[in-house]
Amino acid sequence: MVRRSRQLTLNTAKCVACSLMLLLSSQVAASTSLAQPQSMLMPHALMPNAFIASALAAPYSMVATASPKLELNGRQFQFAPAQSSMASAGHSPNSRAAASPLHVPSRPPGIASSWLVELKAHYPNLLLHYLAPLIAxxxxxxxxxxxxxxxxxxxxxxxxxxRTQALQLENLRLQEMSHRDPLTGLKNRRFVEEMIAQDLNRVDRCYDGLLLRNEQAPSKADLLALIIDIDHFKPINDTYGHLAGDRVLSQVGQQLTTLFRNYDYVVRWGGEEFLVVARFVDRQEINQLAEKVRHAIESMEIELDAKRTIKITASVGAAPYPFSTAQADMISWEQVVHLADMALYQAKTSSRNTWFSYMGSDQLPIPDDPQLDHTEIHRIAKVSSKPLSRQSLDLRRASL
Structure with a gap:
């Protein structure tokens, strides 16, 4: 922008310089075309009939300081010299014809011509000298x-x-703030609700018409929902304080981000619960991922301060989307999250520090209006779990 401004300023200066040179050249041309500068009398027709004293007439009788030589029918003529008074010019005050400012040698005296007509007829070249610079x-x-x-x-x-870019950046910053949990730095529930629709459409396209084409289920086309809940989180808050509880949440969130890929969703779901959406993976990996999460949290040492560390455990509930490959459109994403929460509840009520997963089966048809509760889940889903080992239970009790 600075370079453009300098270029425009330079072009403007060049144009003004050219105009001044053109005006100066025209003035020089006009000056050289003038012959013997003389005074010009005002036309007598414009003067009053009464005689004007020479002392008063002299200052007002001059309207120009120079007059050019002009030609009329090939013969030169010029304006009569200005006089200080009409009497000194040899004319009587009553002689109107003799006071004509144009004096043509070939024209008999006493014959006056129109001053404006003569001016229009013989001054075009002089006008052009001044008009051309004005046009330029x-x-x-x-x-x-x-x-x-x-x-x-x-x-x-x-x-x-x-300004538009600044507003866009500000909007992105505000949107990022609205999608992020301030305590853990993870995504929040609102982010998943706004972004999951694109992933669901992609999964649905992979499974559309699968039975009509008589093809096998696509590989790595599923979404896996895992809900993680920290075991005995309330006693940690009651024993060590809420600041210690915040440190536990932050460090568990950091651990979860290291277990999954960058394009997987790791979300603080609420309270001491986390939601992980493993995107576009094979549904058969759900139990391995659940065990991976459980074991990683069990192996953590939470630093409360410089002197104290504690051990924690977590329970995991998991379910895939689509829930059944044979009936991919029977269970919605919201229902899949509800099934994962049901699996988490079963893990919490069984022994904790374990995982449960629900997955549809081709041998278990899903009714049109399925009842998603603990009494009916075994009729539509295959249930998998890992019981709590004695060693893990002893470690948990020792940490508390």
Missing amino acids: IAFVMQRVYRQASTLSRTRLEQAIDE
């Missing part, structure tokens, strides 16, 4: 105005673009 200056000023308008419009557009 007008063109230059028009060009300068256009360049200034262009520069102003360019600066305005640039300011608008910069």
